[in-house]
Amino acid sequence: MSKARIISLLNQKGGVGKTTTTVNLAAGFAAAGNKVLVIDLDPQTHLGLHFGIDETAASVYDLLMDEAITVTDALVNARENIDLVTSEVDLAAAESELASKIDRHDLLSKKIIPILDDYDFILIDCPPSLGLLTINALVASKELIVPMQTHFLALQGVSRLFETVQMLVGGLNPGLEVTGIVLCMHEKNTKLAREVVDDLQQFFDSSRESNVPWSNCVIFDPPIRRNVKLAEAPSFGQTIFDYEPNCAGAKDYAKLAESVMAMTREVTIETIKTIEVVSSTKAVPTEVENDST
Numbered sequence: 001m002s003k004a005r006i007i008s009l010l011n012q013k014g015g016v017g018k019t020t021t022t023v024n025l026a027a028g029f030a031a032a033g034n035k036v037l038v039i040d041l042d043p044q045t046h047l048g049l050h051f052g053i054d055e056t057a058a059s060v061y062d063l064l065m066d067e068a069i070t071v072t073d074a075l076v077n078a079r080e081n082i083d084l085v086t087s088e089v090d091l092a093a094a095e096s097e098l099a100s101k102i103d104r105h106d107l108l109s110k111k112i113i114p115i116l117d118d119y120d121f122i123l124i125d126c127p128p129s130l131g132l133l134t135i136n137a138l139v140a141s142k143e144l145i146v147p148m149q150t151h152f153l154a155l156q157g158v159s160r161l162f163e164t165v166q167m168l169v170g171g172l173n174p175g176l177e178v179t180g181i182v183l184c185m186h187e188k189n190t191k192l193a194r195e196v197v198d199d200l201q202q203f204f205d206s207s208r209e210s211n212v213p214w215s216n217c218v219i220f221d222p223p224i225r226r227n228v229k230l231a232e233a234p235s236f237g238q239t240i241f242d243y244e245p246n247c248a249g250a251k252d253y254a255k256l257a258e259s260v261m262a263m264t265r266e267v268t269i270e271t272i273k274t275i276e277v278v279s280s281t282k283a284v285p286t287e288v289e290n291d292s293t
Contacts, residue, residue: 006112006122007179007260008141011148012161014128017184020230020240021147021256022125023050024249027239028257030081034120038078039108040087041137042127048086051078052237059088064107064136065097071111079239083119095132104132105172109140130164138169143179144213145260150183150196150223159203162214169213178214179263182256183223220259224252 009022019042026036040047041060048054058074063085071085078084098104112122124137138144144165148154162178169176181200187193200219207215224230227249233240240250 004116004119004122005143006116006124006141007143007145008124008126008134008137009145009147010126010134010137010161010165011146011157012128012130012164013148013154013157016149016154017147017182017224017230018128019046019050019125020234021145021182021184021224021253022047022123023234024230024240024253025257025260026082026121026123027079027241028254029121029261030079031241031254032257032261034081034261035118036082037075037085037115037119037122038082039085039112039122039124039137041091041108041133042087042125043089043092044127045087045089046234047125048084049237050234050239051082051084053078053084053086055088056086059091060085061088061091061094063111064094071115091133098132105135106139108136112140130161130168135168135172138165138176139173141173141176143177145179145182145220147182147184149185150187150190150193152192152196155196155199158200162212166213176213178217180218180220180260182220185226186223187226188223220256222252222255222259224249224256227252 009018011018022038026038029036038047039060048056053076056074056076058069060074062069063071063074074085075083076086098107101107103110108124116122124141126134126137146158146161148158158181165176165178183197197219204214204217204219207217209215225248227247229244229247230240230249233243236243240247240253244250
């Protein structure tokens with residue numbers, strides 16, 4: 001059994017703290033002694049910039065497009081205990097370029113099989129869409145974490161996102177679970193925030209006995225408070241722990257990493273191989289258009 005926990009971070013709405021959460025969770029895991037791989041599937045390439053890494057010899061685009069490129073070829077060391085597979089703007093064209101491939105939905109899962117035993121956590125930063133790149137991430141993953149803000153429209157989007165994820169991966173990755181919600185840029189003292197959190201909790205409580213991927217989903221504690229240092233850190237190519245380790249954002253992400261680590265999930269290589277067989281024999285739903293409003 002592989003020790004790696006493979007987690008996609010996804011929200012089809014942009015600007016909610018998804019990449020910030022991916023970077024700082026990775027840093028929190030690494031600080032606890034875990035070996036972490038971070039894969040950037042977002043053509044905006046913000047993940048590499050957040051780590052202070054611009055260009056590498058091979059990117060995730062090369063990994064998906066070139067059968068000869070292995071994941072090892074694309075690895076770059078970002079920090080102690082953190083390896084990174086960077087993105088590039090050309091990745092935006094991958095959706096159409098890969099459309100004719102029979103195995104287009106499980107390219108990433110096949111590529112990472114050889115290194116599953118090398119890492120404790122593999123985090124995949126998804127684009128803000130539910131297209132082919134995101135499907136590759138979800139097929140490769142065992143878990144899904146959704147960063148979101150406590151806004152009314154964000155709340156409305158969560159249930160639709162979950163239902164869409166269930167539709168997209170129902171025949172591709174039956175074992176995928178929605179692990180939790182990360183509340184980003186949170187202002188707990190506002191009435192709106194409290195109402196959104198209450199509505200979310202009621203939604204999850206009503207799903208506990210249902211056969212849905214989010215039946216065990218939690219709202220992670222702590223929420224990530226609104227903190228200007230979190231917004232400043234990427235411009236210096238630093239995690240929040242590099243930039244301002246004593247600020248509220250660093251304290252929140254350190255505790256969040258502890259909360260995620262406390263949840264034990266494992267994935268076997270046999271499971272991924274089974275997913276590949278299922279995805280090659282079952283009908284695949286059409287990719288859903290991006291909701292970036």
